[in-house]
Amino acid sequence: MNRRHFLATALSLAASPALGAPQADMAATSRPRPGQVGWPSDADWSALNRATSGRLTRVTPPKLAPAEAKQLLANPFYIGDQPGLTESSGWFEAWRSEPSAYMVAAESSADVVAAVRFAKVHNLRLVVKGRGHSYFGASCAPDSLMLWTRKMDAITVHDGFIPQGSSSKPVPAITAGAGCMWLHAYQAATGAGRYVQGGGCTTVGVAGLVQGGGFGNFSKGFGTAAASLLEAEIVTADGEIRVVNEAREPELFWALKGGGGGTFGVTTRLTLATHPLPTSVGAVNVTLRARSDDAYRKLLARFVAFCATSLCNPHWGEQVRLYPDNRLEIRMVFQGLTTDEARAAFKPLLDFVAANPDDFGGKDSIEVVGVPARYFWNGWLYRLFARSAANFDGRSGAPWTDYWWKGDGEQVGAFWHAYTSAWLPSSLLSQQSRTLLVDALFGASRHWTVGLHFNKGLFGASPDVIAKARNTATHPDAFDAFALAIIAAAGPTTFGGLATPDPDLAKVHRDRVNAAMQALRTAAPNAGVYVNECDYFQSDWQNALWGPNYQRLLDIKRRYDPDGLFFVHHGVGTEGWSADGFTRLPA
Structure with a gap:
C-alpha cells in the first residue's frame, strides 16, 4: 500500500466539508435511497470521487445486441468483469440482480477506506462485490454504493511467510487480493510447485470462498480454504485498516474463517498456506x-x-x-x-x-x-487435449489459459428456483444406518436430482486436517459429514432479456426440490448447511449455518460493526434489519 496516498486520502475525508462529519445517530432507522432526505449531494459524490482518484462511477448493466448477449452472458469471465452483473441473475421470490447506484472500483486499501467512511457518514446501503458468485445476491442491491474489488487481484507467492506479530516458523504461502479468482491462484501456486486449497469453480473469488468456509475439489486431502488462512487485511466499519492473524486480533481473524463474506468488513487481501503439490x-x-x-x-x-x-x-x-x-x-x-x-x-x-x-x-x-x-489448472492442456472438459474465454485479448469447467456452465447467469443443502453425518454409513440412508436417498431422488458432494465434508480426512478445520467458524457438522447433499433447480438467465422467469414452473421446481430435501432429511433431520451453498429461505438460519459458533460470531460482529454497516442476507447480526438491508426493525 502507498502510505502517503492513504494518509492523504484519510485527511481529505476527515476535512472535506462536502463529506461532512459522521452523523450523530448512526443507528438511524432507515438508509436513504436516491432522491430521499439524507442521500448524498452531487458535491458529496464529487468529494468521494476525488478521494478515490476518480474511481467513482454510476453503475449500469451492459447494453448488448441479441446475438452478442447470448454469447457473452454465458461467459462467467465476461459477467465477472461487469460491475452491473452477478454470476447468478436472481432467485425466485427472493432477489434479482440489479446494479447499485454508484460504484467505487477500488484499486487499493485506501480506496476501500474512502468508500467505507463515506458509506458510514451518509448511512448508505453498502455492497461489497469481488467476483459476484453469491447465491444470496450479496454482491448487488439497488440504490446502494458498491465497493468493487475486482481490480485488486494481485497474487504473490511466498517461499516462507510469517504473519505480522507472530513468532511462528515461516511457511510456503500465497497472498491474493480481494478480486482474485481461484483459477489464477491455482496457476500461481502450481507454477511454484505448490497447491493452494480453494474452490472447484475456476471463477469463484478467493475472498468470498474463504470467508464462507472454503470447500473445494480436494478438501478431504487438504482441508478447507478457511483453515489455510494465515493472515488477512480488512477494512472494518470504522474505516480502519487492520492486519489480523492468530497473534493480532485473533477473534476477528477467526470470524473471517467461515463467518461469512461481506459481514465483518471488506477483506482486501488474504494469505493462505500452501501444500506440497500432489x-x-x-x-x-x-x-x-x-x-x-x-x-x-x-x-x-x-x-x-x-x-x-x-x-x-x-x-x-x-x-x-x-x-x-x-x-x-x-x-x-x-x-x-x-x-x-x-x-x-x-x-x-x-x-x-x-x-x-x-x-x-x-x-x-x-x-x-x-x-x-x-x-x-493450465488452460492449454484443455485447449489442446481435452476441449470436451472446458469452455474458454473467447473475448479479444483474454488470457489464453482462462477457462471454466463445462460442468459449471449451467450455473452461469442462472435464475434460481430453489437451492438447498445438508451435511450428511458419517454415522449414516454405519451398518446399522445404511438402510435408513438408502431409503432417504431413494425417496429424495423420486422428486428431484440429488447431488452428493464428497469433497464438501471432512469425514475421512486426516486428524490434522480436521483439527485445523475445527479452528474455524464453520459449522461443526461439516467435520463429520461424509458429503454435502445439494438439491437445486434453476431457470435460464434473465440477463439481457434472454428469458423471462416463469413463475408457475419456478413454483413446481421449488416444491419438488423442497420435497426431495424433506425426504432426505428423514435420515439427517437436524443437519446443518453450508454457508456458501444453501437455501435463501433457510429456517433457523443462525443455527443451520453456524450451529454453536453463532453467538461468538455475533459478539464479534457487535464489536467491529455495532451499527450494522455491512449487511448480507442471513449474515451474522442481520436479525434486526429488513430483508433488503435498508430498514432497522424495532427492537
Missing part, C-alpha cells in the same frame, strides 16, 4: 443405470457401502448425482493416485453391476484420466 490428479466418470426401482435401491445400497470403504479418504473429491430416472452418475476427481489405482478403486462397484446384467447397465462407461498435478 504427484498426479485426475477424474473418474461413470454412469450406471438400474432397470427398475427395486434394482435402483439395490444399486444405492451397494453404492453406500462402496462410499464407506472407498470414497471417504484424502484421495477423493467432487460429486455423485442420483436421478429420478434411476441413473447414478459419478463425476469424481482424485489426487495422489495413479490412473490404475483410481480405476482399481471402482472395480468392486463395477463388478457388482457386471454380475447383475438384468438389473443394471453402464459397467463399460467408466472413463479414468490423470495428469501431473502441475498441469491440472
